Amino acid sequence: MSYELIGISVLWLFLYGYIIVASVDFGAGFFAFYAKVTKREHVVNKLISRYLSPVWEVTNVFLVFFIVGIVGFFPDTAYYYGSALLVPASFALVLIAIRGSFYAFENYGSKQSNVYMFLYGATGLLIPAALSVAFTLSEGGFISEANGVVSLDHWKLFTSGLNWSIVALAIVSILFISASFLTYYASRANDQPALQLVRKWALFWATPTIIMALTTMIALSQNNERHYNNMLDLWWIFGLSVAFFLLSLALLYMGKNYGLAFIAVMLQFFFAFFGYGMAQYPYLLDPYIHIASSVTNESMAIALIAAFIGGLLMLVPSLILLMRLFLFDADYAKGKK
Amino acid sequence: MEFDTVMVSRLITAMTLIFHIVFATLGVGVPLFISLAELIGIKKKDNHYILLAKRWSRGFVITVAIGVVTGTAIALQLSLVWPNFMQLAGNVIALPLFMEVFAFFFEAIFLGIYLYTWDRFKGKYTHWLISLPVVFGAGISAVFITTVNSFMNSPDGFTMDNGEFAAVNPIEAMLNPSAPTRIAHVLGGSYLTVAAILATIAAIALLRKKGAASYHKKALKMTVASIFIFSVLTAIAGDLSAKYLAEHQPEKLAAAEWHFETEENADLVLFGWLNEENEVVGEIRLPGFLSFLAHGNFASEVTGLEATPEDERPPLWVHYMFDLMVSIGMFLIGISLLYLLLSKFKRWNVHKNWMLWLLAISGPLAMLAVEFGWVYAEVGRQPWILRGYMTVDEAATSSPYIVHMFFMFLLLYIVLGTLFAITLRKLFKDNPAEVELEKHYPELREGETK
Numbered sequence: 081m082s083y084e085l086i087g088i089s090v091l092w093l094f095l096y097g098y099i100i101v102a103s104v105d106f107g108a109g110f111f112a113f114y115a116k117v118t119k120r121e122h123v124v125n126k127l128i129s130r131y132l133s134p135v136w137e138v139t140n141v142f143l144v145f146f147i148v149g150i151v152g153f154f155p156d157t158a159y160y161y162g163s164a165l166l167v168p169a170s171f172a173l174v175l176i177a178i179r180g181s182f183y184a185f186e187n188y189g190s191k192q193s194n195v196y197m198f199l200y201g202a203t204g205l206l207i208p209a210a211l212s213v214a215f216t217l218s219e220g221g222f223i224s225e226a227n228g229v230v231s232l233d234h235w236k237l238f239t240s241g242l243n244w245s246i247v248a249l250a251i252v253s254i255l256f257i258s259a260s261f262l263t264y265y266a267s268r269a270n271d272q273p274a275l276q277l278v279r280k281w282a283l284f285w286a287t288p289t290i291i292m293a294l295t296t297m298i299a300l301s302q303n304n305e306r307h308y309n310n311m312l313d314l315w316w317i318f319g320l321s322v323a324f325f326l327l328s329l330a331l332l333y334m335g336k337n338y339g340l341a342f343i344a345v346m347l348q349f350f351f352a353f354f355g356y357g358m359a360q361y362p363y364l365l366d367p368y369i370h371i372a373s374s375v376t377n378e379s380m381a382i383a384l385i386a387a388f389i390g391g392l393l394m395l396v397p398s399l400i401l402l403m404r405l406f407l408f409d410a411d412y413a414k415g416k417k
Numbered sequence: 418m419e420f421d422t423v424m425v426s427r428l429i430t431a432m433t434l435i436f437h438i439v440f441a442t443l444g445v446g447v448p449l450f451i452s453l454a455e456l457i458g459i460k461k462k463d464n465h466y467i468l469l470a471k472r473w474s475r476g477f478v479i480t481v482a483i484g485v486v487t488g489t490a491i492a493l494q495l496s497l498v499w500p501n502f503m504q505l506a507g508n509v510i511a512l513p514l515f516m517e518v519f520a521f522f523f524e525a526i527f528l529g530i531y532l533y534t535w536d537r538f539k540g541k542y543t544h545w546l547i548s549l550p551v552v553f554g555a556g557i558s559a560v561f562i563t564t565v566n567s568f569m570n571s572p573d574g575f576t577m578d579n580g581e582f583a584a585v586n587p588i589e590a591m592l593n594p595s596a597p598t599r600i601a602h603v604l605g606g607s608y609l610t611v612a613a614i615l616a617t618i619a620a621i622a623l624l625r626k627k628g629a630a631s632y633h634k635k636a637l638k639m640t641v642a643s644i645f646i647f648s649v650l651t652a653i654a655g656d657l658s659a660k661y662l663a664e665h666q667p668e669k670l671a672a673a674e675w676h677f678e679t680e681e682n683a684d685l686v687l688f689g690w691l692n693e694e695n696e697v698v699g700e701i702r703l704p705g706f707l708s709f710l711a712h713g714n715f716a717s718e719v720t721g722l723e724a725t726p727e728d729e730r731p732p733l734w735v736h737y738m739f740d741l742m743v744s745i746g747m748f749l750i751g752i753s754l755l756y757l758l759l760s761k762f763k764r765w766n767v768h769k770n771w772m773l774w775l776l777a778i779s780g781p782l783a784m785l786a787v788e789f790g791w792v793y794a795e796v797g798r799q800p801w802i803l804r805g806y807m808t809v810d811e812a813a814t815s816s817p818y819i820v821h822m823f824f825m826f827l828l829l830y831i832v833l834g835t836l837f838a839i840t841l842r843k844l845f846k847d848n849p850a851e852v853e854l855e856k857h858y859p860e861l862r863e864g865e866t867k
Binding site for chain 2: 138140141143144145147148149151152153155156157158159160161162163165166167169170171173174176177178180181182183184185229230231376377379380383384387388390391394395398399401402405406
């Protein structure tokens with residue numbers, strides 16, 4: 081396996097990790113706000129804040145890890161995406177800053193106000209919207225380079241059907257992932273009223289998720305035929321994704337095995353996300369960044385991979401400890417600790 | 418001054434760093450003192466120290482939150498604002514950036530555990546042990562990031578081949594010539610500053626005379642002793658940094674010291690200003706001391722600014738930054754030493770108002786010194802972003818929207834700063850130490866009223 085392939089696989093895995101962890105967080109923010117507006121906050125919000133309190137910082141690190149990693153492995157991405165994404169990424173940064181710090185201010189500082197709940201819910205949807213623009217850009221046609229100046233066609237991006245369907249897909253996926261996780265967490269905590277409510281949400285958001293996925297495929301076929309055809313060639317991966325989607329839906333519907341249902345949701349997105357990424361290979365930005373020509377020098381690649389392995393050896397045990405203490409400790413989830 | 422995209426790029430980065438460094442410094446230093454307080458508390462079976470650790474960690478969470486978000490901002494802004502720099506330097510210096518994220522990840526996980534498990538373990542030391550990875554993660558993060566900044570000052574670990582970096586050695590790049598002294602100075606400075614900030618909190622509480630005096634006095638004793646130790650260590654590291662500069666980056670030292678002509682037995686210029694002919698007036702001159710500072714020998718030759726081509730010289734106002742930083746450092750050594758000496762005399766009350774006032778201003782002054790030091794470190798490297806290889810003009814983004822982004826981030830930092838102050842105030846005003854002591858440890862009720 082070449083260095084660039086190892087590099088991009090690891091990074092893609094981390095981006096996938098971010099998508100799952102952040103989805104739970106972002107969706108939870110929206111649901112907490114929605115529950116407050118519909119006067120059902122007493123049913124679920126305790127559950128939500130109990131889960132989020134110990135893990136919120138961890139979420140952010142996944143994102144920074146991906147960005148620092150991709151710039152390290154493929155320095156050209158800093159040049160093209162850095163130049164082009166100044167505006168959307170800065171917006172995402174401001175939203176992340178508001179969300180992260182307000183979370184701390186409100187949770188450790190004082191009681192939860194309506195303004196805070198609104199911001200928490202709204203940023204949960206706006207951050208993924210702003211970040212998912214990067215996926216649109218990678219398809220090509222929005223970024224151009226002339227005389228050593230990289231520029232982004234903001235208007236074309238704003239009016240692109242592909243862009244909006246990717247944004248919509250990101251948002252509904254988040255709500256689906258988050259609701260199915262909360263269903264599992266509620267069952268773990270044995271909180272029946274909350275369980276019934278979040279299970280309903282999970283079932284509701286399943287349909288838009290699959291509809292938006294298909295819409296995005298259609299928009300992609302008009303935008304980047306190469307990518308689309310590659311995806312068709314990888315039909316079996318997307319078939320697996322759909323199969324896991326149906327499994328999770330069935331389990332949620334029957335109301336049993338919520339843990340397995342959430343794992344099925346994770347696998348659904350795992351296959352869809354990797355199928356999407358493999359189809360885009362070998363471009364990181366069509367047609368400017370080719371994976372083989374943009375990869376960093378050999379010694380840096382080896383050093384990064386070594387650091388990555390060393391880092392994982394430190395992190396995995398710590399993460400397991402964190403999860404055992406909070407996530408999977410039934411007494412903690414129930415609020416007894 | 419022209420407000421082109423390069424200028425605005427510099428301003429936006431300066432703004433983010435000036436804001437972030439406050440929280441980064443606290444983030445590096447506070448865990449050490451939380452850990453120390455808890456350890457002393459367990460050893461001495463003194464709940465005052467346990468409460469100290471608890472209250473410090475509660476405030477710390479808020480600073481971490483802002484540290485995380487501004488740290489994310491600077492991590493992304495490196496690529497967004499300086500895309501050409503990251504494209505070039507990423508090839509050589511990506512490793513420590515990458516490892517820093519791991520270190521932070523590690524720290525964040527254990528901080529989460531530490532905060533939520535005060536009463537969950539049976540073993541006496543188990544909870545304290547969890548603080549160690551936090552202290553370690555915070556410190557090593559600072560080490561990694563400082564190696565990146567050092568690399569910008571003294572690039573190493575590669576050869577230049579047709580405008581591209583070749584024969585890259587990432588470890589050598591990390592261990593570049595300026596890294597060791599700068600790491601020591603940054604770490605020492607962070608611990609010093611946090612000790613001073615915590616001393617300020619205790620001193621103000623004692624000045625207000627709202628009670629819990631012995632609790633605050635213990636905090637003061639512990640933090641002032643730390644100020645003394647770390648101010649001396651930081652000064653030594655700073656001195657070594659100056660010797661490094663004299664050797665490898667003479668223009669940076671020369672600009673800070675207003676040393677224009679290369680000469681032996683060079684004078685050290687303190688303060689003063691420049692008149693219209695660019696001559697130094699109103700200064701204090703210490704004969705031969707610059708030679709001593711630079712090479713440890715009063716007779717040695719110190720390279721002047723004249724040796725550097727005019728368009729590669731840093732601006733001369735960094736002199737003030739340098740002098741202010743050093744003056745504050747000297748003040749901190751002096752005040753902490755005085756406190757420690759006076760507290761040896763049993764009959765002398767060391768907690769007199771003037772002493773408390775001097776300690777109360779130590780924290781803000783120390784934080785200012787951190788800012789002055791970083792401004793000197795960054796501006797003193799100009800016009801380079803990567804000394805000898807790339808200037809800031811070549812590195813900056815060409816996007817015209819950078820101006821809008823500047824104001825957006827300015828607004829963000831104003832909002833964050835304000836909310837930070839309000840939240841901290843609320844957090845501790847509604848629940849002062851004396852109330853919490855009474856509530857959780859009524860057995861420690863004190864007889865004294867002072």
